[in-house]
Amino acid sequence: MKQKLRAIRSRGTSAGNLQTAARTTATQRCINPSCGARFDINERIYVCSSCGGLLDVVQESTRDPEQLQTLWTRRLASFESRDRSGVWRYRELLPFADDAPIVSLAEGNTPIYDAPISAAYCGLHALNLKHQGCNPTGSFKDTGMTVAITQALILGAKTVVCASTGNTAASLAAYAARAKLQCAILVPRGQISHAKLAQSLDYGAAVLELDGNFDDAMRVIRELAEDESIYLVNSINPFRIEGQKTVAAELLHQRGWRIPDHVVVPGGNLGNSTALGKGFAELMDLGLIDRLPRLSVVQAEGAGPFANLFKSVAGSAGVSTALLSQHSTSDWSAWPALTPIEDPHTLATAIKIGAPVSWQKSLRAVLASGGTVLSVSEQEMADAKAIIGREGVGCEPASASTVAGIRRLVADGVIGPDEDVVAVLTGHVLKDTDYVIKYHQENLFSDGDVLADRRKVASTYRNPPTLVKATREAIIEGLRRHTSTQDTV
Numbered sequence: 001m002k003q004k005l006r007a008i009r010s011r012g013t014s015a016g017n018l019q020t021a022a023r024t025t026a027t028q029r030c031i032n033p034s035c036g037a038r039f040d041i042n043e044r045i046y047v048c049s050s051c052g053g054l055l056d057v058v059q060e061s062t063r064d065p066e067q068l069q070t071l072w073t074r075r076l077a078s079f080e081s082r083d084r085s086g087v088w089r090y091r092e093l094l095p096f097a098d099d100a101p102i103v104s105l106a107e108g109n110t111p112i113y114d115a116p117i118s119a120a121y122c123g124l125h126a127l128n129l130k131h132q133g134c135n136p137t138g139s140f141k142d143t144g145m146t147v148a149i150t151q152a153l154i155l156g157a158k159t160v161v162c163a164s165t166g167n168t169a170a171s172l173a174a175y176a177a178r179a180k181l182q183c184a185i186l187v188p189r190g191q192i193s194h195a196k197l198a199q200s201l202d203y204g205a206a207v208l209e210l211d212g213n214f215d216d217a218m219r220v221i222r223e224l225a226e227d228e229s230i231y232l233v234n235s236i237n238p239f240r241i242e243g244q245k246t247v248a249a250e251l252l253h254q255r256g257w258r259i260p261d262h263v264v265v266p267g268g269n270l271g272n273s274t275a276l277g278k279g280f281a282e283l284m285d286l287g288l289i290d291r292l293p294r295l296s297v298v299q300a301e302g303a304g305p306f307a308n309l310f311k312s313v314a315g316s317a318g319v320s321t322a323l324l325s326q327h328s329t330s331d332w333s334a335w336p337a338l339t340p341i342e343d344p345h346t347l348a349t350a351i352k353i354g355a356p357v358s359w360q361k362s363l364r365a366v367l368a369s370g371g372t373v374l375s376v377s378e379q380e381m382a383d384a385k386a387i388i389g390r391e392g393v394g395c396e397p398a399s400a401s402t403v404a405g406i407r408r409l410v411a412d413g414v415i416g417p418d419e420d421v422v423a424v425l426t427g428h429v430l431k432d433t434d435y436v437i438k439y440h441q442e443n444l445f446s447d448g449d450v451l452a453d454r455r456k457v458a459s460t461y462r463n464p465p466t467l468v469k470a471t472r473e474a475i476i477e478g479l480r481r482h483t484s485t486q487d488t489v
């Protein structure tokens, strides 16, 4: 079996003709305005070799916006596999030639829901939830991974590797399996949820538990990436951002190109906000939209280095772009460096990151759109998650930071009650069922260094199971009691 797998892998990756696949006008460009160095689209590089800055994929496009809209809508009824993917449907936005060896699991195509209960909870008249947790492996990571693994094939990589708190690992493992590439996953010991570990194991990845935290894992894989046959697929990888940016197009397409006033996303490694910001900006450059939605990022209080930076420069949430301009702080490159948090704490493991690699790109996107950055408590996140659940929409804890953050921004007057708001949910409820069960059974404690730091999270909207006798009367009484306790929302 092993030999067979190896043979399949070598057929899949050593085909020289794949090397010719990317005939595209795209290049990689250093984001540092004082550098701006350009590199070939197929140069295996993760940061600028001149200054160490992050890289953007850039390409000139002069497509007619109406033709694009028509083409993308026509593809909704197509049976071609590229058109069935919610990422590759928008391939005019991606840096690949037509014959690229696409690795797809029909990702994207995620629903956008009306969420009246969450809206009322936030103090809004209406709220949309764009549920990226409905991707093939249950998180938004799939939209980036399909593109990054396609690029790995073009580069002739043998092994793909990432350091991950879980969702990236599960996604990479799945797409590597599809592409017949070896997959190595480095995870901080004890910091991975059961469901995410189960996914990575099932997809055949080598899961290596590290005696260290997420940032240690990041450091060691940067060292590994110097090996030519290894391709690094963390969110520093600009091709993942390319895939994730198509969510901006899908979201607007689903809304008939009606531009929201605000788009709010959770913030961990900040690849998500970076990608959406890039997506909206490129759609505006193409003429598909005439303004940017205000893009805001919500972090967990115990893992909020980006929120801390934003607060230290811009003051409290809600400082307008106009005010920022007056203080010459609208230029992201003039901002002080982000101070990492050595030992981040939050139960929302998907955003438990102390040194987010994409903070400059995310800051650029937030400032360009006039958005803001804030952090919310474990209590706010847990309650918001239960409220989202009452919509019949299940998400993982990190996703609920959005609704918790929107509620705060409405209370602070940053978002008006009549404004058009989209919250991006990033992971599926089944990603972390331990958390859900503990919340509803009043046994959820916040994460802390020592036992003394652990605080009980109040189960404000709990819905615990109850034991009843096996009689008709007992069941009717049980239902009556359940209704009376659940009416509080």
Ligand SMILES: [Zn+2]
Pocket (backbone or CB within 6 Å): 030, 031, 032, 035, 036, 037, 048, 049, 050, 051, 052, 053
């Ligand atoms: Zn540079």
